[in-house]
Amino acid sequence: MIIPILYTFYLSFFDWNLIAPTKEFVGLKNYIEVFTDPVNQKVILNTLIYIIFLVILNFVIPYFISLIVKFFISKMQGTYKVLFFIPSLFSLVVGAMIFTWILNPVSGPLAYILKAIGLTMPNWSNSGILAITVICLITNWKVFGYNFILLLTGLGSIPKNIIDAARIDGIPKWRLVWNVILPMNRGIAIYVLILTIVQGLQYVFTPINVITTGGPYYGSSNVIYQTYLNAFVLYKTGTSSALAITTFLIFLILLFLEIKFVESRDKDYV
Template sequence: MDKRKAWPKFITKNSLMAYGLILPSLLVFAVFMFYPLLYTIYLSFFDWNMIKPVKTFVGWGNYIALLQDPLTYKVMTNTLAYIVILLMLNCAAPYALAFILSFVIKRRQGFYKSAFFLPSVISLVVGSILYLWILNPISGPVAIIAKALGISVPIWSKTQGLVIVVLSIITTWKVFGYNFIVIYGGVAGVPSEVIEAARIDNVPLHRIFFDIVLPMSSATGVYIFIMTIVQGLQYVFTPIKVITQGGPDNASSNAIYNVYQEAFTLYHTGYASAFAVVTMALFVVLLIAEFKYVEKGVYYEN
């Protein structure tokens, strides 16, 4: 019997070489992603504080306690509000700005692109401290201008509701530049002859944006939509840690910061692991829904 026939058809010399080349990356993912993920799921079924030598198995106890805790719903509401504000500031605003610079303003585009992208290379810790000074209700520039106009500035870090808005603005300062450059590339890739034909027919600019530019750059838009959520939840930890520490009364805490708080401040490791698993499951469901319903309407050239 020919030995070559004993191998499955999908195992060839080229496929073995491909598997060999991808193996180092898979090992890195296994060590730094898959193992921590599986270990987090494992810890979610135990009562442990990272100090005791013995872990106490509690089954679904951590998940039941999580669902019965009112703080869970407050934190998730904060997270949802933060994401909605972030999407408006980092998806809708960069899209409109990229359209204006591509088809309305033709001069000094390099300056505008550099100015908008610059904050994305600056440390978010520096940005958080900078905004803490700018928005200082007593001696900050905003307070001085408001005082001259006869307006009082609230202590935003101690005000329910307002604190989420300001944290979203701080994160936007970091994320906006990258999103703008990527969206600008997608918008600039829309065929100019289509835009010119619409202008000859006297199509209003807002119809050109919604009916031509937005659909034809939707692939870039979906990418930015996902990255805004991922980067936003990643970056917001820094201003919360530097400025508010989750206050006032957990009004600025979100799912990511609450997991850190439970695990490394209160040492509720099992509970924090359960919270992390639930958060991950929710975002996986949202991602699946996005691919199922949003991805169908995406335009891919050719």
């Protein structure tokens, strides 16, 4: 792991096409292009949109449902775990193909249903924001169950006597959730949040590669796919390496936050 990372860092200071016998040293030019090139700026904006959508679909919604299942339904929790986790067993390629068929604007089943009620299915592959939405839905189909189980397990680790004492005191359920359950489950929640961002950006690579290849006009690309595109399609190794190192540093920051807020909290409990 260490040698490829160091070599990628080394390549980020050169202009090289993977084929030429010599490399041209360009200093910080590749890093400057990461933030000044219009295409890279669009890709970075897309990545931020991806993160917002992924956090809502793969963190906020499963967290909300896990709270309902744990404290408001409390029955058949094992069944919910199985039902939500089943899609995680399938490949993202399979998921991308299924969603592409369902959402086909001409011959897909959803298009026929909308046509029957007088509506038209939009050609989402020609719209950047719609393509991002569909790709995030495919990723959500894959990741939702895993995150749901982690969050539900974290909620189950909260001491029951604390919750029972709050109920005896007549504290409303919404205050119990807000003032007791959420603070006590903070460690698992932060862990799942960081996992959602890091793994989510990696998981969306497959549906992007299978369905949109970053189009239209880089409208659905993100930094992970753009790194691959620059390296192995456009042969812009220096730019690709600079993007990779920048992404790596962002992930390191997220790892630091996970260690600070989760690992240190666990040590305090020990």
